[in-house]
Amino acid sequence: MANNLSRRDFITGALAATLVARVSFALTPPNSNEELTFMHGPYELKPLGYAYNSLEPVIDAETMEIHHSKHHQAYADNLNKAIAGTEMDKMPLLDLFKKASTLPAAVRNNGGGHYNHTFFWQLMTSPSKSGAPSAELLAAINSKFGSLDTMKTQLNQAALSRFGSGWGWLVKIDKGLEITSTPNQDNPLMDVADIKGTPLIGIDVWEHAYYLKYRNKRADYLNAWWQVVNWAEVSRLFKS
Numbered sequence: 001m002a003n004n005l006s007r008r009d010f011i012t013g014a015l016a017a018t019l020v021a022r023v024s025f026a027l028t029p030p031n032s033n034e035e036l037t038f039m040h041g042p043y044e045l046k047p048l049g050y051a052y053n054s055l056e057p058v059i060d061a062e063t064m065e066i067h068h069s070k071h072h073q074a075y076a077d078n079l080n081k082a083i084a085g086t087e088m089d090k091m092p093l094l095d096l097f098k099k100a101s102t103l104p105a106a107v108r109n110n111g112g113g114h115y116n117h118t119f120f121w122q123l124m125t126s127p128s129k130s131g132a133p134s135a136e137l138l139a140a141i142n143s144k145f146g147s148l149d150t151m152k153t154q155l156n157q158a159a160l161s162r163f164g165s166g167w168g169w170l171v172k173i174d175k176g177l178e179i180t181s182t183p184n185q186d187n188p189l190m191d192v193a194d195i196k197g198t199p200l201i202g203i204d205v206w207e208h209a210y211y212l213k214y215r216n217k218r219a220d221y222l223n224a225w226w227q228v229v230n231w232a233e234v235s236r237l238f239k240s
Contacts, residue, residue, distance in 0.1 A: 039093055040089065040092050041079070041080055041090070043114055045072055045073045046118070048064075048121050050125065050126070052065045052068070054125070055125075055126060058127060058225065059210070059213065059228065063208075063209070063210065063211075063213060066208070066212075067117075067209060068117075071117070071206075071208055072114070074113075075110045075113030075117065076110075076114050078106060078110040079106075079110035079113075079114050082104060082106035082107045083107060088107060093115060094115075096111055097111070097112075098189075099191060100186070100191050101190075108185075108186075108190075112187055112190070115187060116187055116204070120202055120203075122233055123229065123234065124228045124229065124230055125228060125229075127228055130229055131232055132231050133231050136238065136239060137239075140176055140177055140238065144177045144178075145177075151177075151179070152226055155169075156168070156219070156222040158179050158181040159203050159205045159218075160205075160218055161181070162182075163183075165183070166184060166186070167185075167204060167205060168180075168203040169187070169197075169199055169201065169203075170199075170200045171188045171196075171198060171199055172197055172198045172237075173195070173197040177200075180194060180195035182194075198237070200238055203225060205222070209221070
């Protein structure tokens with residue numbers, strides 16, 4: 001009897017551990033650069049991994065909820081529609097980016113939108129947890145830009161000067177770091193990018209990312225955004 005109970009307790013515990021692991025995975029946002037290397041359709045909107053109000057007062061909860069549950073959901077849904085029944089529905093998303101110039105507009109735009117936002121969510125955390133760049137990343141930033149503040153200023157300017165909607169980026173290239181921007185939902189992994197590289201930071205400057213709180217003041221949004229940068233994640237991306 002004791003043996004049966006022990007065995008039942010063991011099985012119950014194992015099942016509970018499995019369930020916890022599955023739930024934990026479901027609540028963890030994808031590790032964009034690595035996971036999306038192999039990810040193909042159908043694409044899903046993953047939970048943020050933090051509450052919609054976690055970024056306040058920098059980004060308000062209403063903006064985050066609309067941005068994530070409406071805008072990003074639309075990119076994932078429209079991407080699935082665009083690739084359904086084609087050879088693209090089994091191709092890794094990053095492989096599609098390598099030939100973005102030849103893709104139908106719906107695949108390029110929505111594929112970029114899905115990746116860019118997945119990446120964007122993981123770059124942010126509450127202001128109290130923002131932290132600082134790793135020693136290695138800071139050394140690379142200082143080597144290229146002179147200081148962290150100078151890098152922020154230059155990236156803000158790239159994002160601010162992007163006409164219409166788009167993104168500002170800090171990317172890792174063979175020779176170190178570079179700042180660039182892209183229109184619409186393009187990104188530096190696409191063959192159409194002026195500067196190609198591995199994204200370390202991507203700042204969304206579509207108006208829906210900031211308009212409820214900052215209205216038309218993109219510069220104010222950009223200056224405030226640095227308070228919610230998840231420097232531990234950016235440093236990890238740089239190292240990897």
